[in-house]
Amino acid sequence: MQIFDTRHFRKRLVAYVVLSLLLICITIGGLTVAAQYSILKENWKANLLEQVNNKQLIVKSYLRKTISLSQQLASRSFIRDQLQHYKNGELSLVALRQSSESFLSDGLAFIPEAIGITRLSDDGQIVAQLGVAVPESLLSHPLKASQNRPFITPVTIERQLRLMIKTPIYSGNDWLGTDIILFAPPMTDQVFSGTPTDAQGATFLWSRDPDVRLLISPTMTPQELVQQVESCTPLKQWIRSLSSHSGLFEYGTDVSQHPRIAAFARVDNIDWVLTTLVDQDSFYSTLWVKLFPVAAIALGLTLLGGLGMFVMVRPMTRQVMVHADELERINCSLQQEIEERQHAEQDLIASEHEWSITFESINDAIIILDSEGHIRKQNQAARRISNSYGSALKNSPQRKNLVPVSGYPSPLLEQALAEQQPAQTIYHDEVTNSFFRITITPLLNKNDLLGAVQLVHDITEQTRIEKIKSETVAAVSHEIRTPLTAIMGFVEFMQTNETTAEERQNYFATIQKEMTRLQELMNDFLDLQRLQSSLSPYHFEPVDLEEVLQDTVNLFKMASSRHQLIFDSTGSIPQIVGDGKRLQQVFKNILSNAVKYSPEGGTVTAAIRTSQDNVFIWIRDEGMGIPPHDQEKIFNRFYRVDDSDRRIPGGLGLGLTLVQEIVRAHQGRVWVESTLGKGSTFFVELPINNRLVSLTKG
DSSP states (O other), X not given: OHHHHHHHHHHHHHHHHHHHHHHHHHHHHHHHHHHHHHHHHHHHHHHHHHHHHHHHHXXXXXXXXXXXXXXXXXXXXXXXXXXXXXHTTSXXXXXXXXXXXXXXXXXXXXXXTEEEEEEEETTSOEEXXXXXXXXXXXXXXXXXXXXXXXXXEEEEETTEXXXXXXXXXXXXXXXXXXXXXXXXXXXXXXXXXXOSSSSOEEEEEEEOSSSOEEEEOOTTSOHHHHHHHHTOHHHHHHHHHOOSSEEEEEEEOSSSOOEEEEEEEEETTTTEEEEEEEEHHHHHHHHHHHHHHHHHHHHHHHHHHHHXXXXXXXXXXXXXXXXHHHHHHHHHHHHHHHHHHHHHHHHHHHHHHHHHHHHHHOSSEEEEEETTSOEEEEOHHHHHHHHHHTTTTTTOTTHHHHSOBTTBOOHHHHHHHHHTSOEEEEEEETTTTEEEEEEEEEXXXXXXXXXXXXXXXXXXXXXXXXXXXXXXXXXXXXXXXXXXXXXXXXXXXXXXSOOOHHHHHHHHHHHHHHHHHHHHHHHHHHHHHHHHTTOSOOOOEEEOHHHHHHHHHHHHHXXXXXXXXXXXXXXXXXXXXXXXXXXXXXXXXXXXXXXXXXXXXEEEXXXXXXXXXXXXEEEEOOSSOOOGGGTTTTTSTTOOOOOTTTOOOOOOSOHHHHHHHHHHHTTOEEEEEEETTTEEEEEEEEESSOTTSOTTOO
């Protein structure tokens, strides 16, 4: 009996231990599943909201793009001029329609998404109608648009969803007409197709102005569901009162009282709300489907542990711990997988956004074409070139090379695709004197030809620099050749001929004169190069401009006996901030030209005056004068007044260029007034209080 009691006691003890451990295992498993269910629930909600936000970005991006294209088309000056003439009675309706249809047909070709355009005048007349026609019921719809905000709404035409944008055309504050453009929005395929989760769901686009109404609903949803959504009072009241940008809302419908989840995201700048509606029961039941393997594993481990406890308590304990660890690993693995998927989606969105920003910010025009010449994508620089040169090059044989027409391969594209090698050409626009390097590179995937990338690089500045460089070398070589030829000629003559001391003295004087001229040429050229490349810094300090000008005049009084140099000043000239040596170089160059181009002598007057905040200096001569057509060019580099009868030899045409460079560095200006045969007057204006120039500049 005692033995029986002991065995019974042991059995009960084992049973109590087993039941206790089973209860603990069941509790742990239940808590694990509950925690996992809570985590999955919040993650799935966050994922649902994130998908709605992504779709809202698609809607917003597409609306911004279509509005921009509509405004660009409506803002062209030709449109406003034609409508203004019609409104003023200067152009008939027939003539307006002819010109508008031709212009809009060309403009519509550059907007692939547009399927139709209708233009109305300010009196409601149809000026032009291309592509899909807008029903009369929509033409009479109130404008509901302002100069800065077009009216945009989805419409159904011939059982097809279209996006209608009404863009007013203004000239100043004067309303001239309206453009109505129909788009076949590809965003419906991206936003309203499929379901956001495994549960049943649908995406809707609502408008809150003036009342909550359904704009776009999924075409695959039964009509009863659409009516149920539109008649749902809690949802419509919630949409009317929402103030945040995005969020989730759980409610029960008026008809079936089935609880639902609504995820929303507002479209910026337009009072639209994008909503994804999901049935709560279906939504949460998928969580249990995902958690069922975890719950089954937990239950199996619990039963297996209980069975082992009947055999041996300690092995059972160890086995339970082993399975508990395994369950924890499964939990961590599942959580890690969810987090990795979320990070992957965020990285993908960020990568696409970065690529889009990079693509649009490239200064060169980039156009991606398919193998048939259709434009798949182009950046802002390409659209800018298309707007600038598309109409101007309409009849040019090279138009397709620079501005491709979708669906009509250019000769350069055909060459690149045929040879499967990059093709390149240079295009020169004679109207704007612009140069472009056009390169088309085929896109190959093994042996499959996917299309091509067209790159248009503006090489106008590079061509101009190369031309200046060539002209510089030619001009310097030409001007240096003259004194060098004279020097070499006299040296060779004295080497091969007997000369007297007087003749040698004359020859040496000529050689010295040519050497001085050569030195002046090189000094002017090097000074200009140093100043323009900031290699020779300015030293700004207070300068007595009157003293600098008088000293310069005194130098030329001693150098020229056939000219009478006069210095005219009222006295009390205030000091300015400047570089005294550079300003003296300005006066020397102008006075040198006044003496040089007055070969018959005469009076050269240098005067200085003040006026408000400026100091004026003018230097007048009685020389040859400058022809009117040359007066605007004499400050250009290497430019000289070319008159074979009166041209004075010497000089690169850099003296006045150097004068202009120095005066501009002092924030002043220089100009000339001249009468041919009577003389010239050069004016220099310099600011007195030059606060923008630092005393430590350079």
